[in-house]
Amino acid sequence: MxxxxxxxxxxxxxxxxxxxxxxxxxxxxxxxxxxxxxxxxxxxxxxxxxxxxxxxxxxxxxxxxxxxxxxxxxxxxxxxxxxxxxxxxxxxxxxxxxxxxxxxxxxxxxxxxxxxxxxxxxxxxxxxxxxxxxxxxxxxxxxxxxxxxxxxxxxxxxxxxxxxxxxxxxxxxxxxxxxxxxxxxxxxxxxxxxxxxxxxxxxxxxxxxxxxxxxxxxxxxxxxxxxxxxxxxxxxxxxxxxxxxxxxARRNPAAVAAIKDCVHTGGSSPLAVGIRREQGGFGTSALVPEAANAMTKYLSGIDELLGPKSNLADFQSWKDGTAVDFTPGSARKLQASKKQV
Amino acid sequence: MxxxxxxxxxxxxxxxxxxxxxxxxxxxxxxxxxxxxxxxxxxxxxxxxxxxxxxxxxxxxxxxxxxxxxxxxxxxxxxxxxxxxxxxxxxxxxxxxxxxxxxxxxxxxxxxxxxxxxxxxxxxxxxxxxxxxxxxxxxxxxxxxxxxxxxxxxxxxxxxxxxxxxxxxxxxxxxxxxxxxxxxxxxxxxxxxxxxxxxxxxxxxxxxxxxxxxxxxxxxxxxxxxxxxxxxxxxxxxxxxxxxxxxxARRNPAAVAAIKDCVHTGGSSPLAVGIRREQGGFGTSALVPEAANAMTKYLSGIDELLGPKSNLADFQSWKDGTAVDFTPGSARKLQASKKQV
Amino acid sequence: MxxxxxxxxxxxxxxxxxxxxxxxxxxxxxxxxxxxxxxxxxxxxxxxxxxxxxxxxxxxxxxxxxxxxxxxxxxxxxxxxxxxxxxxxxxxxxxxxxxxxxxxxxxxxxxxxxxxxxxxxxxxxxxxxxxxxxxxxxxxxxxxxxxxxxxxxxxxxxxxxxxxxxxxxxxxxxxxxxxxxxxxxxxxxxxxxxxxxxxxxxxxxxxxxxxxxxxxxxxxxxxxxxxxxxxxxxxxxxxxxxxxxxxxARRNPAAVAAIKDCVHTGGSSPLAVGIRREQGGFGTSALVPEAANAMTKYLSGIDELLGPKSNLADFQSWKDGTAVDFTPGSARKLQASKKQV
Known part of the structure; x- marks a missing residue:
């Protein structure tokens, strides 16, 4: 500089x-x-x-x-x-x-x-x-x-x-x-x-x-x-x-980068080009181990979130990003700690 | 399936x-x-x-x-x-x-x-x-x-x-x-x-x-x-x-398809490309015999619709799609029945 | 015709x-x-x-x-x-x-x-x-x-x-x-x-x-x-x-043309293409001698316009286009008249 x-x-x-x-x-x-x-x-x-x-x-x-x-x-x-x-x-x-x-x-x-x-x-x-x-x-x-x-x-x-x-x-x-x-x-x-x-x-x-x-x-x-x-x-x-x-800052950085790219570059391209761009971004964010962790956790509580007694207050921790840790590398650490236990 | x-x-x-x-x-x-x-x-x-x-x-x-x-x-x-x-x-x-x-x-x-x-x-x-x-x-x-x-x-x-x-x-x-x-x-x-x-x-x-x-x-x-x-x-x-x-469901299907294409594909393309796309869609819908029928009928009543005593209530049947039949093939049938008479 | x-x-x-x-x-x-x-x-x-x-x-x-x-x-x-x-x-x-x-x-x-x-x-x-x-x-x-x-x-x-x-x-x-x-x-x-x-x-x-x-x-x-x-x-x-x-009509015509082009053609193109288009339009308008005149005049009064005692009323003549003359050729005339003096 x-x-x-x-x-x-x-x-x-x-x-x-x-x-x-x-x-x-x-x-x-x-x-x-x-x-x-x-x-x-x-x-x-x-x-x-x-x-x-x-x-x-x-x-x-x-x-x-x-x-x-x-x-x-x-x-x-x-x-x-x-x-x-x-x-x-x-x-x-x-x-x-x-x-x-x-x-x-x-x-x-x-x-x-x-x-x-x-x-x-x-x-x-x-x-x-x-x-x-x-x-x-x-x-x-x-x-x-x-x-x-x-x-x-x-x-x-x-x-x-x-x-x-x-x-x-x-x-x-x-x-x-x-x-x-x-x-x-x-x-x-x-x-x-x-x-x-x-x-x-x-x-x-x-x-x-x-x-x-x-x-x-x-x-x-x-x-x-x-x-x-x-x-x-x-x-x-x-x-x-x-x-x-x-x-x-608690979001999955791969997903953040993908959304920004899809909105700015995909969103200003012909629709079919933009859709393909989104598919690529969806794929890379879905392949991140932290996203897999989050999906697994979500599936285990899906009935509380979507069922007849659903309470959107439960959804707040997901929206705040405190429900799961998306820091890159955290999934591996989590897995390692589970193995030790 | x-x-x-x-x-x-x-x-x-x-x-x-x-x-x-x-x-x-x-x-x-x-x-x-x-x-x-x-x-x-x-x-x-x-x-x-x-x-x-x-x-x-x-x-x-x-x-x-x-x-x-x-x-x-x-x-x-x-x-x-x-x-x-x-x-x-x-x-x-x-x-x-x-x-x-x-x-x-x-x-x-x-x-x-x-x-x-x-x-x-x-x-x-x-x-x-x-x-x-x-x-x-x-x-x-x-x-x-x-x-x-x-x-x-x-x-x-x-x-x-x-x-x-x-x-x-x-x-x-x-x-x-x-x-x-x-x-x-x-x-x-x-x-x-x-x-x-x-x-x-x-x-x-x-x-x-x-x-x-x-x-x-x-x-x-x-x-x-x-x-x-x-x-x-x-x-x-x-x-x-x-x-x-x-x-x-009473609209001209050629025009419906053209509008959807113009809005989604044309509307997400560079303007000059989109304009050309619209021209093509305009052409195909104007070539449909049912559209010709509708235009002929409209011209015969244009003074009621646009003149000083114009009444937008008359326009309602056009908007509802009941003024003309756009079902594909209906124009030919109409023509045939006219010939018989 | x-x-x-x-x-x-x-x-x-x-x-x-x-x-x-x-x-x-x-x-x-x-x-x-x-x-x-x-x-x-x-x-x-x-x-x-x-x-x-x-x-x-x-x-x-x-x-x-x-x-x-x-x-x-x-x-x-x-x-x-x-x-x-x-x-x-x-x-x-x-x-x-x-x-x-x-x-x-x-x-x-x-x-x-x-x-x-x-x-x-x-x-x-x-x-x-x-x-x-x-x-x-x-x-x-x-x-x-x-x-x-x-x-x-x-x-x-x-x-x-x-x-x-x-x-x-x-x-x-x-x-x-x-x-x-x-x-x-x-x-x-x-x-x-x-x-x-x-x-x-x-x-x-x-x-x-x-x-x-x-x-x-x-x-x-x-x-x-x-x-x-x-x-x-x-x-x-x-x-x-x-x-x-x-x-x-008092605007710089090079800038008007550039803005219209950037909005319609650039704005309907992929973002990176549009940005490049804007850069080109910015360049051509900045190269116009009348724009240089306007910038020089603006710099001489920048403290009145941006300083703590700034008065947006002063800005009105700029917005109205009466502060500078953007008619093509006016910059050369201005320079010539200054030389004569």
């Missing part, structure tokens, strides 16, 4: 939950360095230690204001003006694909020192968002204030979003802690997946309206739209994010 | 509607045999006799509790432990594709006698769901109680879902007749299309939350989410399902 | 907004000629003069009743009966692809004189809808009354939809100014993208229900569903449509 990014990201562990806080005062602007550091942290996680990640802000009352406009301005200087005027999206897609290829060869750090660094930053954002959407750990964004542009996209790439219900003190407007993609007002469009996540979450009509208007919506509206999972008071933000993260 | 499945499925006909009831006491667990039988019934339907199918439960207060966990446990024993631990979803997708190929050669019944039968069951589920989503008959699920896991997926694969609004007597919790995908609590994920249908119906954010939490939602919530078409009292369940089915 | 289409379409300009009104009394039925004329107008637009298009009706109290049933009836006579009875959608998709190819060679006007003209009309609709969804101008439908079938599809292909909240005088039923796809009642399915737009906007469950039932929904319901952007009184229809269009 570069010197800069290490101080821009603070990590803290509570049990099987890792809390990553972004700290780039005063406005918590997102930068290429922050995303590089975040990607390194996400890639280094081990399912045996970490079952969930909470993504938070170390700046009070601000989640992430937006992506650094200075860096976008530099990106705009990528090409000389006479070339820039004739650039079509497919040319840039080609350049970005080349950059992705070079990054596989480990050349991204070199590219980041050339005028092409804008491409590296753009791909760096996409990789970080992809990691959030694909790691076997559940990710929870704790949104303590405004999440505009790149901040909105980072939150939307997490699995769950808990958001404060009140604007920061001293600001009257509820959009002081709003969420949205206002890039259009600078003549830009979202670049970290905003158009894609909004279209899939809300459909093309609402996505077009939000992106073309640059609307910033309040937490309350975001909850109504289904853009956030939960709206809580400022005091309840971290406790609530931690409660979800702790429950999710 | 195997001896087992024939007793697991009861069929009854009312006019052009076929009612298929699943009966596997006490919890109406779904099994490979039931799905095999259901697929056979769906494949044997003739548009001239059958215009709609109602999928119901023969067990009171339970639609389908879930897929048989015993069979899933067997699936988990598909591979020896040392292989299972290193299985990636793409390996399973490959095996499943091979199984699909073998089934075209008529080898599925043989496979179902080997340890590979788990693959045959998984593909069997997908085929049954695909039939529900593609046959030229409209399918209506009459959900009389809980529809968890595989039961939820079967209901979501139908075109319409009518659900009871009250939990079974003696159970306080409304989730006693809830719907959802709780596979995650056993360390599993949905395997019959649940992640795919929920993502497409609700978007990735809600789909992730429901699948990662294993949430069971009440009928009322399901209606709000748009997961079910109608919420009715226990007495009104079958009458309401039949009313919809009878109206739908 | 053919003699017919020139009188069927009226155009009027207000500043950078072009208003196109369809006039085909008495019911404003859509025809191949109208769509041909509309496509020609849309293709001829220049971003330097036109920033937004309002699509309106020149018939009072009727937006577009539906597509001409006479033309669809002719389409149904495309093939001799013995061929029609055995037509599969893929055959028609093949014929339509050939027609698309011939149209590239400029042969569509010829085809429109043969019995194959139905194919030309169907592809003509798709091209017109594609233009509405891809031109760098924002399109706003001003829906002053019923928009059924092809009228609904044309409105759904626009970026924004403003609709009147009251039925025409003398009609009691609110569906007098409703919206929907009732093709099924004539044994048909939507052919101008209705199944595709509804599935993407509402998900497969609601899309199936609306298309299989042929439901016509009121403006109020349409707003609740998210099918329309705004519901206004009859007097406020054009003023409101113009307000949106004028604001949108």
């Amino acid at each position: 570069s010197k800069e990014s290490s101080s821009l990201l603070q990590t803290r562990r509570e049990g099987r939950v890792l809390i990553v806080s972004i700290k780039n005062p005063p406005y918590n602007l997102l930068t290429g360095d922050i995303l590089l550091g975040l990607a390194r942290i996400l890639r280094s996680l081990d399912v045996r230690d970490t079952g969930a990640v909470v993504l938070a802000s170390a700046i009070s009352d601000v989640f992430i204001s937006h992506y650094s406009v200075d860096e976008i301005l530099e990106f705009g200087e990528l090409l000389p003006p006479f070339l820039a005027a004739n650039t079509h999206p497919w040319m840039l897609r080609g350049l970005l694909a080349v950059e992705t290829g070079l990054s596989y060869l480990g050349l991204r750090p070199l590219l980041r020192m050339t005028p092409l660094k804008g491409l590296a930053h753009l791909n760096g954002y996409a990789e970080c968002a992809h990691l959030l959407r694909s790691i076997p750990q559940v990710t929870v964004a704790a949104v303590n204030g405004r999440a505009f542009g790149g901040g909105c996209e980072l939150a939307l790439s997490c699995d769950f979003r808990v958001m404060v219900d009140t604007p920061p003190e001293g600001t009257a407007d509820s959009r002081g802690c709003g969420i949205g993609q206002p890039e259009i007002v600078l003549g830009l469009i979202p670049g970290g997946g905003g158009t894609q996540m909004l279209t899939r979450m809300l459909g093309p009509a609402q996505a077009l309206e939000l992106c073309l208007e640059g609307t910033l919506i309040s937490g309350e509206e975001a909850l109504k739209y289904g853009l956030i999972t939960k709206l809580v008071s400022r005091e309840q933000l971290m406790p609530e994010a931690m409660t979800i993260a702790e429950r999710m | 195997s001896k087992e499945s024939s007793s697991l499925l009861q069929t009854r006909r009312e006019g052009r509607v076929l009612i298929v009831s699943i009966k596997n006491p006490p919890y109406n667990l779904l099994t490979g045999d039931i799905l095999l039988g259901l697929a056979r019934i769906l494949r044997s339907l003739d548009v001239r006799d059958t215009g709609a199918v109602v999928l119901a439960s023969a067990i009171s207060d339970v639609f389908i509790s879930h897929y048989s966990v015993d069979e899933i446990l067997e699936f988990g024993e598909l591979l020896p432990p040392f292989l299972a631990a290193n299985t990636h979803p793409w390996m399973l997708r490959g095996l499943l594709a091979v199984e699909t190929g073998l089934s075209y050669l008529g080898l599925r019944p043989l496979l179902r006698m080997t340890p590979l039968k788990g693959l045959a069951h998984l593909n069997g589920y997908a085929e049954c769901a695909h039939l529900l989503r593609s046959i030229p008959q409209v399918t209506v699920a009459a959900v009389n109680g809980r529809a968890f896991g595989g039961g939820c997926e079967l209901a979501l694969s139908c075109d319409f879902r009518v659900m009871v609004d009250t939990p079974p007597e003696g159970t306080a919790d409304s989730r006693g007749c809830g719907i959802g995908q709780p596979e995650i609590v056993l360390g599993l994920i949905p395997g019959g299309g649940g992640t795919q249908m929920l993502t497409r119906m609700l978007g990735p954010a809600q789909a992730l939350e429901l699948c990662l939490e294993g949430t069971l939602i009440s009928g009322e919530e399901a209606l709000k989410y748009g997961l079910i078409t109608k919420l009715v009292s226990r007495e009104q369940l079958m009458p309401e399902a039949m009313t919809i089915a009878e109206r739908m | 053919s003699k017919e289409s020139s009188s069927l379409l009226q155009t009027r300009r207000e500043g950078r907004v072009l208003i196109v009104s369809i006039k085909n009394p008495p019911y404003n039925l859509l025809t191949g000629d109208i769509l041909l004329g509309l496509a020609r107008i849309l293709r001829s637009l220049d971003v330097r003069d036109t920033g937004a298009v309002v699509l309106a009706s020149a018939i009072s109290d009727v937006f577009i009743s539906h597509y001409s049933v006479d033309e669809i009836l002719e389409f149904g006579e495309l093939l001799p009966p013995f061929l029609a009875a055995n037509t599969h959608p893929w055959m028609l998709r093949g014929l339509l692809a050939v027609e698309t190819g011939l149209s590239y060679l400029g042969l569509r006007p010829l085809l429109r004189m043969t019995p194959l003209k139905g194919l030309a009309h169907l592809n003509g609709y798709a091209e017109c809808a594609h233009l509405l969804r891809s031109i760098p101008q924002v399109t706003v439908a001003a829906v002053n009354g019923r928009a059924f079938g092809g009228g609904c599809e044309l409105a759904l292909s626009c970026d924004f939809r403003v609709m009147v909240d009251t039925p025409p005088e003398g009609t009691a039923d609110s569906r007098g100014c409703g919206i929907g796809q009732p093709e099924i009642v004539l044994g048909l399915i939507p052919g101008g993208g209705g199944t595709q737009m509804l599935t993407r906007m509402l998900g497969p469950a609601q899309a199936l229900e609306l298309c299989l039932e042929g439901t016509l929904i009121s403006g109020e319901e349409a707003l609740k569903y998210g099918l329309i952007t705004k519901l206004v009184s009859r007097e406020q229809l054009m003023p409101e449509a113009m307000t949106i269009a004028e604001r949108m």
